[in-house]
Amino acid sequence: METQRIPRSEQPRDTPWTIRGVTPEEFPDVVGVYAEPMILSAEDELTTEREHPLAEHDRILVALDGERMVGTTAAYTLEMTLPGGPRTVAGITGVGVWPTHRRRGILTALMTRQLADIHARGEAVAAMWASEGAIYGRYGFGLAAFELSARIRAPYAVLSPAAQGDPELTVELLPSAQARPTLARLHREAAATRVGQFQRGDSWWGRILSSDAPWAAVVSGPDGPLGYALYATTNGWSEDGTDSLVTVKEVVSATPAARVALYQHVFSRDLVTRIAFSALPADDPLTLLVADRNRLVEASSGSLRVRLVDLPRALTDRPYAAPVEVTMAVTDHYAPWNNGTWHLSADRDGATCERVPRPADLSLDVVHLGSVHLGQRSLSALVEAGLVQERTPGAAARLDTALHVPRAAFCGQLF
């Protein structure tokens, strides 16, 4: 998945592809080129322009074969929470290459230009969700977060007696569109403190609420709303009687008791025999609060991929959980300004990262620094896998300790 191969750009060959930006008037053409490779309907895509992955026209790049558009890539300008707090991150999206032109270096040409553009804009980090896990490691996007989906059946959908509720809290069930301002405020506050989440503008809320989450259970205390669960219900009957489903898209809460109230609400719906959670952080409290964890059927899958576009800036614009001194020989085929040997010196007061002419403690590709940047994955495991070379024993473990982030990274929203 993140193995090193000789990238095409290093092979001696002329690329015929012209890469350029687009005008707003070209948007329908761009959607046409992107939709078919993604197996989407261009017609449907065009009706949702405001929320579309290609909505930031000035961040779209296309590849041309002569005059003909044959490839696209784009980026959202996201305010994403990184270990150092909310930062502007390039959210790569809208990648497609026309089916007759695949495997001829078009994505490589688009990525090379896009990374240079992101660097020129001063964004130190890029992130994405990949359609297929084998595509983007070569371009330096390291898998940085794993998220859970989980399901549980009645009668096991109950919380442990240790789960602390609060009788003062009330839960109201509202059409989610009606609750939108409350959801937006609660999400804004929660997203600012969870690494991997990004702030949602109006168009994002339009997209989320128009799709698969018609209901919002909003929990409130004496001073107002404290959390919500966004969900959908699906009617179902079997020979044994009712077999309806609740699918929870998102749970946000400001306090532990509010979260308990939301789980109790979705667990207690009449006629419902199955409850599914489509996206949870790997350390979600549900895993600790459910009465019988064995009955919670969990599946973990990779989500956010992170790319250090400006390596020294990304590494100095973040906190470290422990002091660390480490020298790293870094290869970066697609952002060559990151190539070289860097010394990272960090403690709880700050960090410096400078080029040095000295032997390295670790040799690695930039993809590996992306993988560990959110504090959820381990360099020591990459050393054990033979993907990162450790020249000074213990160097990877020391850097792992320093990069540690207490709560699991979680994005939750595909972009």
Ligand SMILES: CC(=O)SCCNC(=O)CCNC(=O)[C@H](O)C(C)(C)COP(=O)(O)OP(=O)(O)OC[C@H]1O[C@@H](n2cnc3c(N)ncnc32)[C@H](O)[C@@H]1OP(=O)(O)O
């Ligand atoms: C962030 C997002 O938007 S994710 C959405 C990505 N888009 C899609 O999945 C839509 C369908 N797929 C496509 O449009 C295209 O096949 C793309 C974009 C995945 C690849 O575009 P191409 O122009 O074919 O890629 P390109 O020819 O530059 O390939 C570069 C390298 O990646 C490899 N590669 C490309 N696609 C894949 C893949 N799906 N799986 C594994 N390797 C891949 C190529 O083999 C090549 O390897 P090499 O350098 O060792 O020879």
